[in-house]
Amino acid sequence: MGVVEIDQLVDARGLSCPMPIVKTAQAVKALTSGSVVELLATDPGSIKDVAAWCKSTGNELVEQTSDGAVYRFVIRRK
Amino acid sequence: MDEPLNLVLFSGTDDKLQAAAVLTAGAAALGKPVNIFLQYWALDAFRADKIDRDHGLAPEAGAEGRAAVDALTKAGQTSWAETLRQAKDLGSVDIEACSLSMDLLHLEAEDLDPLVDGVEGVTAFYLNAGEGQVVFI
Numbered sequence: 001m002g003v004v005e006i007d008q009l010v011d012a013r014g015l016s017c018p019m020p021i022v023k024t025a026q027a028v029k030a031l032t033s034g035s036v037v038e039l040l041a042t043d044p045g046s047i048k049d050v051a052a053w054c055k056s057t058g059n060e061l062v063e064q065t066s067d068g069a070v071y072r073f074v075i076r077r078k
Numbered sequence: 079m080d081e082p083l084n085l086v087l088f089s090g091t092d093d094k095l096q097a098a099a100v101l102t103a104g105a106a107a108l109g110k111p112v113n114i115f116l117q118y119w120a121l122d123a124f125r126a127d128k129i130d131r132d133h134g135l136a137p138e139a140g141a142e143g144r145a146a147v148d149a150l151t152k153a154g155q156t157s158w159a160e161t162l163r164q165a166k167d168l169g170s171v172d173i174e175a176c177s178l179s180m181d182l183l184h185l186e187a188e189d190l191d192p193l194v195d196g197v198e199g200v201t202a203f204y205l206n207a208g209e210g211q212v213v214f215i
Contacts, residue, residue: 014153014154015154015156016150016153016155016156017100018100018103018104018107018161019103019156019161019164021103021104021107022103022106022107022161022164022165022168024107025106025107025168026164026167026168029168053107053108056108056109057108057109
């Protein structure tokens with residue numbers, strides 16, 4: 001698997017909905033096009049929320065993994 | 079996605095304000111504008127001297143609901159006021175006080191928390207609402 005370089009980490013572990021998305025949107029907004037954000041979240045709603053947010057905003061969901069407790073997302077800004 | 083989400087907040091309990099703040103932040107993250115119109119007890123909760131206080135829960139919460147909400151708060155859930163502040167930083171969120179409710183509660187603009195952008199009547203609210211949905215909480 002190719003290694004994606006992360007420009008910014010958003011640690012939203014322990015935060016409930018909608019904070020993982022709010023923190024992600026804040027981080028993405030502050031970056032330039034093509035920048036990559038890694039999001040860590042424990043809110044189970046974030047799986048569908050991150051996908052829906054990326055679809056709606058046009059940002060790319062590059063990776064999505066989980067170790068059962070923490071969900072990890074890699075998002076590239078459009 | 080360009081039509082705004084329009085929330086009329088009537089209830090001033092923390093659970094309903096939290097639900098409204100979540101809807102607002104979600105919309106702001108998607109780039110959807112949000113107009114919030116504060117009436118009655120919701121407006122009272124936005125008073126500068128009251129916003130950080132405990133505003134209780136809706137009657138249907140009961141003792142179990144109280145315990146569940148307290149557990150979330152203890153776990154570090156962001157307050158509704160802070161959630162709204164972050165939503166305003168992120169997107170276009172306009173919070174207006176209903177002028178009739180201002181009279182009812184004997185409030186002046188300077189009595190309100192800075193989250194509130196201004197005072198307007200229902201006609202201005204509808205004008206800004208455009209073709210967007212109006213949700214009453």
